[in-house]
Amino acid sequence: MSSQMLNNTLYTKQNEPMGQPVRKVLVHEGVDFTNEYYFSILLDRAFDGPAMIGSPCGGMDIEEVAENTPEKLKTIPIDWKEGLTDAKAREMAEFLGFKEERHITDAMDNMKGLYNLFKENDCTQIEINPIVQTTEEHYDGKVYLVDAKLNFDDSTAGIRNDRIFAWRDPEQEDQREVEAAKWGLNYVGLDGEIGCLVNGAGLAMATMDIIKLYDGEPANFLDVGGGANEEQVTEAFKLITKDPKVKGIFVNIFGGIMKCDTIANGVVGACKTLDLEARGIPLVVRLSGTNVEEGKKILADSGLLIQATDDMDAGAQAIVAAIKK
Numbered sequence: 001m002s003s004q005m006l007n008n009t010l011y012t013k014q015n016e017p018m019g020q021p022v023r024k025v026l027v028h029e030g031v032d033f034t035n036e037y038y039f040s041i042l043l044d045r046a047f048d049g050p051a052m053i054g055s056p057c058g059g060m061d062i063e064e065v066a067e068n069t070p071e072k073l074k075t076i077p078i079d080w081k082e083g084l085t086d087a088k089a090r091e092m093a094e095f096l097g098f099k100e101e102r103h104i105t106d107a108m109d110n111m112k113g114l115y116n117l118f119k120e121n122d123c124t125q126i127e128i129n130p131i132v133q134t135t136e137e138h139y140d141g142k143v144y145l146v147d148a149k150l151n152f153d154d155s156t157a158g159i160r161n162d163r164i165f166a167w168r169d170p171e172q173e174d175q176r177e178v179e180a181a182k183w184g185l186n187y188v189g190l191d192g193e194i195g196c197l198v199n200g201a202g203l204a205m206a207t208m209d210i211i212k213l214y215d216g217e218p219a220n221f222l223d224v225g226g227g228a229n230e231e232q233v234t235e236a237f238k239l240i241t242k243d244p245k246v247k248g249i250f251v252n253i254f255g256g257i258m259k260c261d262t263i264a265n266g267v268v269g270a271c272k273t274l275d276l277e278a279r280g281i282p283l284v285v286r287l288s289g290t291n292v293e294e295g296k297k298i299l300a301d302s303g304l305l306i307q308a309t310d311d312m313d314a315g316a317q318a319i320v321a322a323i324k325k
Contacts, residue, residue, distance in 0.1 A: 036130035058130030192217025195240035216320035226257035233266025255289025264295035282322035
C-alpha cells in the first residue's frame with residue numbers, strides 16, 4: 001500500500017484542487033477505542049490569549065458541530081500567568097464525557113502536556129481529533145491522542161524553534177505562497193476570477209468582501225505590506241497572473257507608509273512586462289493617500305489601458321463589470 005502512495009499526489013478536502021505530493025508515509029498501529037472526543041488549544045482574540053475548545057463529538061468535522069449543535073462545544077480561556085490549572089482541565093475532561101476518575105485524570109494529564117507543548121514551542125494551534133478512551137482489552141482504557149494538527153508562529157522562524165522549522169517542506173505548500181514569501185508578500189490563492197493587490201490585511205479583506213458584494217469572486221488575498229518597492233509590485237502581478245482563472249485585476253491602495261507613486265510605477269512596469277492588454281486582462285486601480293496625485297499622473301501618462309478611480313466602491317463595481325463584458 002505504501003508503494004502505491006509514495007510519489008503520487010494525494011487529494012483531500014483540505015488540499016483540492018492541486019493536491020500534495022506524497023514523499024513520506026507514517027505507518028502506525030491501529031488503536032481500538034470505545035469513545036472519541038475533540039480537543040484543541042488555540043490563540044483566541046476574544047480572550048487575548050490561549051483557550052481550550054472541546055466537544056464530545058470527536059472524529060467529526062468540528063465546523064459542522066459548531067454550526068449545527070453549538071451546545072456541544074465548550075471554550076475555556078487559559079490565563080498565561082497561571083497556566084492550565086487542574087480545575088480547568090477537569091472541567092474540560094468532564095465536559096468531553098470522561099466518567100471514571102482514572103480516565104479523567106489521564107485526560108487532564110494529556111491536556112496539561114499539550115498546553116506545555118503549545119506554550120514552549122510558540123504554537124498558534126494544537127488540534128486533537130480525536131482524543132480517545134481506548135478499550136480495556138488491548139490498551140487498559142488509557143486516553144490516547146490519535147490524530148493531531150499543529151500550527152506554529154512562523155514569525156519566530158530564525159529566532160527560535162529552529163528544529164521545528166527545519167522540518168518545513170515547501171513542496172507540500174502552494175508554490176505561489178512559497179514564491180510570495182520570498183518577496184515579502186502575503187498571498188493566499190482562492191477560487192475566483194478577480195486578482196487583488198492591496199496594502200494591509202484589513203483593507204485586503206474588505207476588498208474581497210466588496211468584490212463579492214457586487215457579484216464578483218476574488219482570486220486571491222494579496223497584501224504587499226507598507227514598504228513594498230516597484231520590484232515587489234511587479235512580482236505581485238506575476239503571482240496574480242500565474243493563476244489561469246484570473247480575468248481581471250483590482251489594485252486597491254491606501255497610501256500611508258506606502259506611497260501611491262511607488263505603487264503606480266510598479267503597476268505601469270508590471271503591465272508592460274506582462275503585457276496585460278495583449279492578454280485581455282482589464283486593470284482597475286484605486287489610489288488614495290500619500291503622493292496620490294503623483295501616482296495618478298504616472299498612470300495617466302503611461303498610455304496604458306488602466307482604469308483609475310478614487311473610490312473603492314466604484315473600483316470594485318468597475319472590475320466586476322469589466323470581466324463580464
